[in-house]
Amino acid sequence: MKKTLFAALLSMSIAGLSASAMAAEPIDPIQPVKVDNPALVELGKMLFFEPRLSRSGFISCNSCHNLATGGVDNLKTSIGDRWAQGPINSPTVLNSYGQIAQFWDGRAKTLEEQAAGPIANPLEMASTHEMAVKVIGSIPGYAKYFKAAFGDAKVDMTRITDAMAAFEKTLVTPNSRFDQWLKGDKNAITADELKGYNLFKASGCTMCHNGAQVGGSSFQKMGMVRPYKTTNTAEGVKAVTGRDQDRMTFKVPILRNVELTYPYFHDGEAATLEQAVEIMGDVQLGKRYTKEETAQIVAFLKTLTGDQPKVEYPVLPPSVAATPAFNPWEPAKK
Numbered sequence: 001m002k003k004t005l006f007a008a009l010l011s012m013s014i015a016g017l018s019a020s021a022m023a024a025e026p027i028d029p030i031q032p033v034k035v036d037n038p039a040l041v042e043l044g045k046m047l048f049f050e051p052r053l054s055r056s057g058f059i060s061c062n063s064c065h066n067l068a069t070g071g072v073d074n075l076k077t078s079i080g081d082r083w084a085q086g087p088i089n090s091p092t093v094l095n096s097y098g099q100i101a102q103f104w105d106g107r108a109k110t111l112e113e114q115a116a117g118p119i120a121n122p123l124e125m126a127s128t129h130e131m132a133v134k135v136i137g138s139i140p141g142y143a144k145y146f147k148a149a150f151g152d153a154k155v156d157m158t159r160i161t162d163a164m165a166a167f168e169k170t171l172v173t174p175n176s177r178f179d180q181w182l183k184g185d186k187n188a189i190t191a192d193e194l195k196g197y198n199l200f201k202a203s204g205c206t207m208c209h210n211g212a213q214v215g216g217s218s219f220q221k222m223g224m225v226r227p228y229k230t231t232n233t234a235e236g237v238k239a240v241t242g243r244d245q246d247r248m249t250f251k252v253p254i255l256r257n258v259e260l261t262y263p264y265f266h267d268g269e270a271a272t273l274e275q276a277v278e279i280m281g282d283v284q285l286g287k288r289y290t291k292e293e294t295a296q297i298v299a300f301l302k303t304l305t306g307d308q309p310k311v312e313y314p315v316l317p318p319s320v321a322a323t324p325a326f327n328p329w330e331p332a333k334k
């Protein structure tokens, strides 16, 4: 079964390759966004940086998706409320719009749906949706931003997550050297980087890492040809479908800015890109690369780093007497 699926994928990729020899490459340049509601984006940016959406008053989306570090926390697995060890590595928020779904197991269809998760996740921000709405609604300084974005000042969870998603949609990283090359500037990447790209294509990496995001377009088994060993207990898509055959199937991660988003894999166990490439070659494709080949693929992957979004740090309106107080050290409720 595993073999036939692999063969099917391989022949798909060969068909794809011969078609692409004439026409397009398997990777497309990522396009800058057009913003049609700047007030909504501005509000979403404020909420993305808003620590008062957490129980402690200290953790914001940016704590784990730090826009100064490629939209991740560079930790194996994230740190949440009460210093809780999260179960899984944080994927980047950069370019996350346009993927087949959100989360490693795809359990949220959209960014709007996704954003509701972490606020109430006990291992992340550990608040509740009621509390989040109460807190934001209590801060008079937010009223004008909600009014500008939605026409009136009402605060509810849908508006909060719609605004966050609108901001996240602007977190695109165009103009990488690889995109310049795709658009015809043959000098934008070096000969070694080009060798790496050709190896990436010829090996079959583009079966799964393709499109504008260089990933994010399908769910695939981690360990296509050889089982991947990990102590991490994440079940992948099985957690969503309940089907045993979906164990260890994950959303293929985005490789844009992958140079910045270490450590790698859902368990964060690959510390370097070299390790990640060697493991991918081995467990997904049954390939053992030479040191030189690995270095070439890594060199190619680093050409995927694009212009990072220029985010002006928002100034958040202050709490008032009516704003619920925060006590990060409040004893955990049993």
Ligand code: HEC
Pocket: 048, 059, 060, 061, 062, 063, 064, 065, 078, 079, 080, 081, 086, 088, 089, 090, 091, 092, 093, 096, 099, 101, 102, 103, 104, 105, 111, 114, 115, 116, 118, 119, 123, 124, 125, 164
């Ligand atoms: C405590 C750390 C933490 C906080 C805080 C946090 N996240 Fe995450 N985020 C994660 C982790 C870990 C995952 C992966 C979880 C999974 O797939 O099961 C994730 C997944 C995501 C994804 C999916 C990306 C993808 O490619 O699948 C998006 C988008 C995202 N978070 C946005 C947000 C937003 C918006 C907020 C604030 C409301 C937020 N996150 C708060 C750690 C965090």
Ligand code: HEC
Pocket: 200, 203, 204, 205, 206, 207, 208, 209, 219, 220, 221, 222, 224, 250, 251, 252, 253, 254, 255, 258, 261, 263, 264, 265, 266, 267, 273, 276, 277, 280, 281, 284, 285, 297
């Ligand atoms: C059969 C599909 C498939 C193929 C082929 C494949 N990958 Fe992957 N790749 C995945 C999946 C799924 C993951 C996530 C696995 C996990 O975290 O457990 C991943 C993860 C990665 C990561 C880590 C990204 C991150 O942010 O954690 C890198 C780097 C990567 N792949 C590079 C490659 C390279 C290079 C090749 C070719 C040698 C390749 N992949 C071939 C499906 C594939």
